[in-house]
Amino acid sequence: MRILLVNPSYPFEEFPRLLVTLPYVAAALRADGHEVEILDLLLARTTPEKIERRMQSFRPQLVGITSVTLNHHIANGIGEVVRKCDAEVPIVMGGPHVSFEIEGSFRDLPALDYIGIGEGEHTMTELARALEGRMDLRDVCGLALRDRATGRIERTRARPLEDDLDRLAPPARDLVPLARYLAFDSHASVVTSRGCPYECIFCSAPAWTGRKVRYRDPVLCADEIEDLAALGFREITIEDDLFTLHRKHFLGVCGELERRGTGIRWNAFSRVDTITPEVVETMARAGCQAICFGVESGDQEVLDLVKKKSSLAKVREAMRMTQEAGISALASFIIGLPGETEETLRRTVEFAESLRQEFGCFYGFHILAPFPGTELRDRASDYGLEILTSDWTQYDANHVVSRTGGADIGALQSVSDAYEKTIRDYYRYQDHLFRQGSLSGYELQTYLRRRRQELLWKLLLDDAVETFAPFRSADPVAELEVAVTEYTGHDPMLVARELLRVLELGALAAQPGPDGLRFAWTE
């Protein structure tokens, strides 16, 4: 059967990476004999025309759409366009948001027929089989289905988590517009394990990827990373909930990477209490350049209340060890957690700043969003938390959507705003250093990446290149450079260099027409 999988755009607070989400689902479907296409709109603006075009050219017999809470409204818009194009085609959604918000998701999108709850590889394959009449729909595990005639919603038996991750077909990255990701200098995601045994109340991991952790063969993980390096990706993000959890697995992956000497740089998520000098030194030798730690709060009582099971002393220790190993540490904080007061907020800001001053680590603040699937959302009142809205567009971790008794909304928002301002000031300072020629090493590399991404982002999100008048001169690329410079206001040298790069990569291609040459991003 012909199956179209769609990845909606993301409201860009953070820069996008090449995800494995739909490539895993697509690989499983392909291995079962289906013809699969992915319409990946992550590095694009989602417009009805793009969806209509693909619906017409591919004529799918099943459409699957992924989303997280933040881009769920965009996924709904895609579902509506799909339904307008084809009144019959079954539509299924999956991902962490819809899995925990079944009734609401059906309500928000009348065109929705199915929800794949939890891991999608087997559920989607069985759903396709059932739609082909090869098995009974009600035997497909992990499915919520709505009867079109009666509107009744039913759930089938739960889908067990896949125990043997090595059984899964490797992610079908060939189905996504790789050239765009390379043009964008994106990180490529790799998942070496699924699950986390901890039970932090603000996190959906325990209910989502499960408390029993499942590991892939380290050799296969290193193969995948090597393949990505060969494709031209310069940085990998290991997306595991907690990469440094299991010593044998973690040493296995790092050992393979070190032995192969791929030279590829990567980063990962960790907990401070899993860090030892041996751990960070091993990671550094294997190419790790940054570790993101969920520190969450600078107040021990808040940490205890949210079941983080860590201590401020351990945070300091981990930051020191990471710095000594030559790895950048990023401390991630959540403000507005249960127990938050203006005093704990002040302590958190001071603690974050002390980590920067003492250990040179970066830090980031996010405002608490009590996501579906978290203990905190399910038992909000037990934790003294008032949820102010379920408008999912506000769940971007930059808006106040809940409140504790002790800290008012203005106090939370002002910490977040002050942090945003610090980042903007830092960017301006970097611009100044760059103009003076005093940036070097990793700082220069990240600066250039940011400039490049700002430029490309403007072009991609506005669909700008496609709207330029056709070029008729003997040197259309030079004409394009002038048009892009005028449109974006970016430095002409940067524009010339970047356009050349994206044209060489094939991410942008020239299309001759009757009235001249036009350029367009390839899908």
Ligand code: B12
């Ligand atoms: C990569 C990632 C990101 C990326 C991209 C997110 C995206 N998808 O667009 C970035 C860095 C942008 C990001 C940001 C955030 N993220 Co994030 N992120 C992840 C992460 C680490 C990995 C995702 C992944 O690749 N997983 C591996 C693949 C195999 O699993 P999967 O994506 O879930 O896909 C499977 C199933 O969902 C299902 N499925 C998915 N789609 C479909 C479709 C169909 C049709 C079917 C049938 C099945 C199906 O099948 C897939 C294969 O099994 C997950 C944690 C995790 N371990 O999953 C969190 C996670 C998705 N993020 C989360 C959160 C909370 C955030 C932040 C809000 C965190 C924060 N406070 O900063 C921010 C947003 C900040 C902002 N202001 O924008 C939550 C999601 C909560 C939610 N309900 O949306 C997660 C689950 C982490 C957690 N445990 O809490 N994140």
Ligand code: SF4
């Ligand atoms: S915050 Fe980190 S340690 Fe806590 S449950 Fe989520 S993934 Fe696990």
